[in-house]
Amino acid sequence: MDRVSVFNEYVRQKGLKNTSQRETILTVFLDSTSHYSTEELYLKLRKEHPKIGYATVHRTLKLFAECGIASELNFGDGQTRFEPLNQDQHHDHLVCTQCGLIIEFTEPRIEKIQEQVAAQHKFKIENHRHELYGLCARCSKQG
Amino acid sequence: MDRVSVFNEYVRQKGLKNTSQRETILTVFLDSTSHYSTEELYLKLRKEHPKIGYATVHRTLKLFAECGIASELNFGDGQTRFEPLNQDQHHDHLVCTQCGLIIEFTEPRIEKIQEQVAAQHKFKIENHRHELYGLCARCSKQG
DNA sequence: CTCAATGCAAACTATTTGCATTCGA
DNA sequence: TCGAATGCAAATAGTTTGCATTGAG
Numbered sequence: 001m002d003r004v005s006v007f008n009e010y011v012r013q014k015g016l017k018n019t020s021q022r023e024t025i026l027t028v029f030l031d032s033t034s035h036y037s038t039e040e041l042y043l044k045l046r047k048e049h050p051k052i053g054y055a056t057v058h059r060t061l062k063l064f065a066e067c068g069i070a071s072e073l074n075f076g077d078g079q080t081r082f083e084p085l086n087q088d089q090h091h092d093h094l095v096c097t098q099c100g101l102i103i104e105f106t107e108p109r110i111e112k113i114q115e116q117v118a119a120q121h122k123f124k125i126e127n128h129r130h131e132l133y134g135l136c137a138r139c140s141k142q143g
Numbered sequence: 144m145d146r147v148s149v150f151n152e153y154v155r156q157k158g159l160k161n162t163s164q165r166e167t168i169l170t171v172f173l174d175s176t177s178h179y180s181t182e183e184l185y186l187k188l189r190k191e192h193p194k195i196g197y198a199t200v201h202r203t204l205k206l207f208a209e210c211g212i213a214s215e216l217n218f219g220d221g222q223t224r225f226e227p228l229n230q231d232q233h234h235d236h237l238v239c240t241q242c243g244l245i246i247e248f249t250e251p252r253i254e255k256i257q258e259q260v261a262a263q264h265k266f267k268i269e270n271h272r273h274e275l276y277g278l279c280a281r282c283s284k285q286g
Numbered sequence: 287c288t289c290a291a292t293g294c295a296a297a298c299t300a301t302t303t304g305c306a307t308t309c310g311a
Numbered sequence: 312t313c314g315a316a317t318g319c320a321a322a323t324a325g326t327t328t329g330c331a332t333t334g335a336g
Binding site for chain 3 (some may be wrong): 158159160162164165194195196197198199202221
Binding site (some may be wrong): 015016017019021051052053054055056078 | 317318326
């Protein structure tokens with residue numbers, strides 16, 4: 001089931017409503033590889049859809065996270081970011097501390113070891129966050 | 144070189160000053176296994192040392208992070224936390240999303256794989272963050 | 287003495303909320 | 312029609328800063 005369907009299903013089950021704003025936000029949000037903060041997405045949306053307010057964008061992103069099609073990220077720059085989430089495939093991040101470049105990676109080996117660690121502590125993992133901070137190729141050349 | 148020395152050395156080299164407040168904060172901060180937010184540490188300090196202000200605690204924690212004896216954490220509860228840092232030994236966290244329990248773990252195997260991932264992307268890692276969120280033993284029993 | 291540090295209060299930033307109005311089902 | 316959603320503005324929460332005063336070197 002794709003993310004649009006997951007969202008629609010969630011809305012239906014909870015008795016919520018599917019407004020044009022939500023549709024617009026969902027489309028733009030999913031159709032990007034960015035890691036938007038509320039503000040960034042709001043500014044981007046505003047160009048084409050001046051009627052969408054900041055609070056709506058914010059509440060909608062929260063809703064996406066709630067229904068599982070987005071995850072909240074915090075890279076330490078003081079802004080919460082959101083990214084579209086695939087149920088089946090988790091990824092983590094390399095973050096360039098100089099230019100802000102974000103590279104995604106997946107590492108099944110790490111995921112597996114994580115499970116072992118959790119098991120040792122009788123911990124039941126719901127989700128995780130794994131970020132490597134440093135200099136990207138370009139920045140470390142210039143540095 | 145222990146963390147107190149690292150701090151003193153940093154202060155000396157930068158021409159800063161070693162005040163009694165900083166000494167107090169450093170002592171209490173290092174002598175704990177907690178992951179303090181500015182507010183928590185401030186409240187704790189205030190009991191014994193009513194003269195220390197919030198801003199001083201905050202600036203001092205930032206200073207600790209700056210000189211490398213503390214690291215900033217963000218577990219998504221909206222508060223920045225600080226923990227004493229050992230140069231030689233890095234650890235990561237299991238965070239219980241229900242009761243807030245924090246367990247530390249180290250996994251050399253993961254560290255090694257991380258290095259490989261970074262190398263693949265010509266990334267130079269400065270530091271990283273790795274957190275597993277879920278239910279601790281106690282909470283998953285009750286849940 | 288000099289300049290960094292402190293403590294207070296005020297400013298800022300990101301996020302969240304109250305409420306009158308709009309709009310989907 | 313009814314209640315959820317919106318948009319605005321105002322409130323919150325956490326963090327940071329300006330400034331007069333204090334105090335370390």
